[in-house]
Amino acid sequence: MRVRRSFLPLLAFLALAPTGLADDRPVVLTHARLVVGDGSPPVDGATIVVAGGRIAAVLSDGAAIPDGAEVRDLRGKTVTPGFISDHSHVGLVRGTSIDAANYTRETIEAELRRYREYGVTTVTALGVNGPILEAARSDAHAGRLGGADLCGVDRGVGVPGGAPPQAVVNVGPDQIIRPRDADEARAAIDSMADRKTDLVKLWLDSMGGAVPAMSPEVFRAAIARSHERGLRVAVHIHDLADAKAAVAAGADILAHGVRDLPVDDEFIDALKSKGVWYVATLALDDASFAWADRAAWTRSPFARAALSSELASQVDDPAWRAKVLADPRLAASRSSLAMNLRNLKALVDAGAKVGFGTDSGATPLRVAGIAEHRELWLSVEAGLTPLQAIALATSRAASALGLEDRGRIAPGLRADFAIFDSDPTVDIANTATIRETWVLGKPYPRSLP
Numbered sequence: 001m002r003v004r005r006s007f008l009p010l011l012a013f014l015a016l017a018p019t020g021l022a023d024d025r026p027v028v029l030t031h032a033r034l035v036v037g038d039g040s041p042p043v044d045g046a047t048i049v050v051a052g053g054r055i056a057a058v059l060s061d062g063a064a065i066p067d068g069a070e071v072r073d074l075r076g077k078t079v080t081p082g083f084i085s086d087h088s089h090v091g092l093v094r095g096t097s098i099d100a101a102n103y104t105r106e107t108i109e110a111e112l113r114r115y116r117e118y119g120v121t122t123v124t125a126l127g128v129n130g131p132i133l134e135a136a137r138s139d140a141h142a143g144r145l146g147g148a149d150l151c152g153v154d155r156g157v158g159v160p161g162g163a164p165p166q167a168v169v170n171v172g173p174d175q176i177i178r179p180r181d182a183d184e185a186r187a188a189i190d191s192m193a194d195r196k197t198d199l200v201k202l203w204l205d206s207m208g209g210a211v212p213a214m215s216p217e218v219f220r221a222a223i224a225r226s227h228e229r230g231l232r233v234a235v236h237i238h239d240l241a242d243a244k245a246a247v248a249a250g251a252d253i254l255a256h257g258v259r260d261l262p263v264d265d266e267f268i269d270a271l272k273s274k275g276v277w278y279v280a281t282l283a284l285d286d287a288s289f290a291w292a293d294r295a296a297w298t299r300s301p302f303a304r305a306a307l308s309s310e311l312a313s314q315v316d317d318p319a320w321r322a323k324v325l326a327d328p329r330l331a332a333s334r335s336s337l338a339m340n341l342r343n344l345k346a347l348v349d350a351g352a353k354v355g356f357g358t359d360s361g362a363t364p365l366r367v368a369g370i371a372e373h374r375e376l377w378l379s380v381e382a383g384l385t386p387l388q389a390i391a392l393a394t395s396r397a398a399s400a401l402g403l404e405d406r407g408r409i410a411p412g413l414r415a416d417f418a419i420f421d422s423d424p425t426v427d428i429a430n431t432a433t434i435r436e437t438w439v440l441g442k443p444y445p446r447s448l449p
């Protein structure tokens with residue numbers, strides 16, 4: 001990217017900058033190593049000017065500093081855009097429980113603050129949301145909650161007696177719609193559109209044949225009506241055949257990676273020609289066994305800080321671990337992750353549109369905040385460079401959601417970014433050195449160990 005030396009655009013911007021956030025005095029971050037988020041290499045010695053909740057300018061060091069600005073020297077530190085999850089959930093989990101009673105403002109706000117602690121500045125709650133989502137979302141948009149910003153699918157469209165299985169998600173009747181036919185599917189979309197959902201979510205999967213799949217009649221009607229109402233559709237899939245069916249029916253986002261078979265040319269060509277986004281959610285299957293395995297990362301203070309005391313006791317309990325490790329379904333989770341890693345690399349190499357998400361918050365073990373770091377680390381394990389992984393989690397994730405006001409560090413965009421002691425583009429594990437997260441121009445220092 002071009003680093004501006006001229007000061008004129010900055011002055012023009014400051015004149016237009018929105019006011020209302022606590023302190024409108026510009027803040028100037030100097031001597032930063034800047035990771036723009038678009039995949040371009042880091043720029044050393046950048047000066048970032050923040051005003052009115054936005055990035056006012058990105059200058060090279062030595063440029064004139066606006067009068068009255070607060071100056072912070074970031075020598076030795078690296079700045080990246082805040083991470084964006086295209087697939088998470090809020091309000092479902094408390095401690096080790098997953099229950100409709102958890103869906104409260106208190107739970108949601110605590111989760112949004114936790115995401116922010118871990119440098120995640122935008123979270124998409126991809127379905128199973130109750131009526132309080134709307135108010136929480138508008139407060140989050142305005143930066144009133146001290147946490148990550150929140151986008152969301154309203155209820156989402158599931159299958160009667162099928163996905164998402166009530167036994168797993170245990171949500172209230174006002175958190176999911178399960179249409180029986182095309183007419184009910186269209187009515188479901190209309191009700192979600194009327195409540196101003198950001199996008200639509202459909203569950204297409206039969207969970208390996210364990211539950212009834214969504215009928216083609218229902219998913220085609222739901223996708224067609226969503227598009228008529230100007231809404232994009234994210235689809236839950238697991239297998240390649242379902243992924244192909246979703247893409248053929250007009251899905252805009254595949255909300256999970258393909259985990260049964262290697263992606264083939266037919267699928268890659270369909271994704272690319274239709275411009276469909278793909279969100280791998282590597283951390284999902286990983287979470288099924290990593291805590292029970294006591295994988296090294298799960299024992300780090302950085303990961304442990306994301307656990308409630310109840311969840312920490314559970315993962316430390318040898319009896320719980322033995323039970324999880326004896327579950328015959330665990331082998332499927334491990335092979336699903338291996339296939340997901342392989343397919344992510346193939347799709348990135350092929351130039352498909354790949355976003356970023358984890359399915360964090362859907363179950364107690366998919367831990368908000370740490371899951372997003374794990375997704376970054378696993379993306380690099382899949383063969384991506386750290387710079388590519390960070391681009392997925394920032395600019396690409398923003399594009400997948402159609403959010404043009406974030407995802408890069410560039411003039412005019414939201415001042416949502418993270419500051420690291422060590423450069424995560426050198427070693428992706430350095431995301432754990434996060435020092436501070438900024439949301440809408442407001443800094444939140446690390447309180448993690």
Ligand SMILES: [Zn+2]
Binds near residue numbers: 087088089359
């Ligand atoms: Zn999900």
